[in-house]
Amino acid sequence: MYIKKILWAIALIGLVVFGLFAYYIYGAMFQPNTNFNNETAYIYVPTNATYAEVREQLAPLLDDIDSFDALAQQKKYTTNIKAGRFAISKGMNNNDIINSIRSKNLPLKIAFNNQNSLADLAGRIGSQIEADSLSLYKAMTDKDFLSKNGFTKATALGMYLPNSYEFFWNTSAEAFRERMLTEYNRFWTDTRKAQAKKQNLSPSEVITLASIVHEESKQADEQPRVAGVYLNRLRLGMALQADPTLKFAAYQLPKYKNTVIRRVLNVHKEINSPYNTYMYNGLPPGPIAMPDLSAIKAVLNPEKHSYLYFAADANRIGYHKFAKTLAQHNNNAREYQRYLSSQGINK
Structure with a gap:
């Protein structure tokens, strides 16, 4: 009889202990454990991160970090950290949080x-993904990669087509x-390559000319006409005489660092640079900036006309006046120069 009482007591104690353990496990796994007001919070887990690094990000977001620690250890998350960007929704329990940060790496939109x-591109991308600007720039300028894929350091910027992309x-x-190389190759379909060939240009040369067109005009409806002028000049063997290339050449010199050239002067035309399209015929070695897709398409589908010149239009800022003769162009150019002087823009 006495032994039975002892056994019953042991059984009762066991049930109580089991109940407490079950309650603890239930609380650790299924009780809401978030402590933020927004609907969603994000954590960013670096490559090769330790559990301590993950915990440091989680602690301010959770009510009870200790219960999370216990379940994370039981589910072996502490030794199986995954890198990425993960979402935690308001009201999630520890089990849901661990499942999310272990297997639900969320992509994000990268736009440029x-x-x-x-260097500018590397800085912009480095502010949006884990890779820093230095490692990105090193990868972008890697000589073996560029040579293998038909690029030089001068043309490499043309590989990065401005758009919005999904990345982890x-x-x-x-x-x-x-x-980005895959996206570039995908862009250059057989149709676009044929369009480039029709203009006697390679894909890389299209990007270079498009960069000049884009710097000349941000107006998508005018870019095909601007492209037509430059292509006419190339066919006739005339110098492009593109002011944006002079600015680019100038900005490579120490004296023009951290300056803004608002008015191209004769002194700029004397800069001895392969980007000086007043001094050297043909296209410069590579793009002078990243062109919009509209400018690239303008070069591939230029307006057919007989214009050889254009000057900024003082009456329609952002647009240009086009001319077939030098005399007509000079009149247009003088008109715009007078406008610049009236605005106090002398350099």
Whole structure:
């Protein structure tokens, strides 16, 4: 009888302990454990991160980090960290949080345009993904990669077509570069290559000319006409005489660093640079900036006309006046120069 009582007591104690354990497990797994007001919070887990690094990000977002620790250890998350960008929804329990940060790496939208150099592009991308600007720039300028894929350092910027793309936050510099090469090759369909050939240009040369067209005119409806002028000049063997290339050449010189050239002067035309299209015929070695897709398409589908010149239109800022003769162009140019002087723009 006495032994039975002992056994019953042990059984009762066991049930109580089991109940407490079950309650603890239930609380650790299924009780809401978030502590933020927004509907969603995000954590960014670096490549090769430790659990301590993940925990540091989670602690301010959770009510009870200790219960999370216990379940994370039981589910072996502490030794199986995944890199990426992960979402935690308000009201999630520990089990849901662990499932989310272990297997639901979320992509994000990366957008870029109008970058003036690879360094600028690397900086912009480096602010949006895990790879930093230095590693991105190193990958973008890697000589073996450029040579293998038909680029030089001067033409490399043309490989990066401005658009919006989906990437995982933990994308490496090399993976970013490879994806952009894929997008570039996808863009250059047989149809577009045939259009480029019709203009006696390679894809890389199309990008270079498009960069000049885009710097001359941001107006998509005018870009095909501007492209037509430059293509007419190339066919006739005339110098392009593109003011944006003079600015680009000038900005490579120490004296023009951290300056803004608002008015192209004769002194700029004397800069000895392969980008000086007043001094050297043909296209410069590579793009002077990242052109919009509209400018690229303008070069591939230029307006057919007989214009050889254009000057900015003082009456329609952002647009240009086109001319077939030098005399007509000089009149247009003088009109715009008078406008600049009236605005106090002398350099």
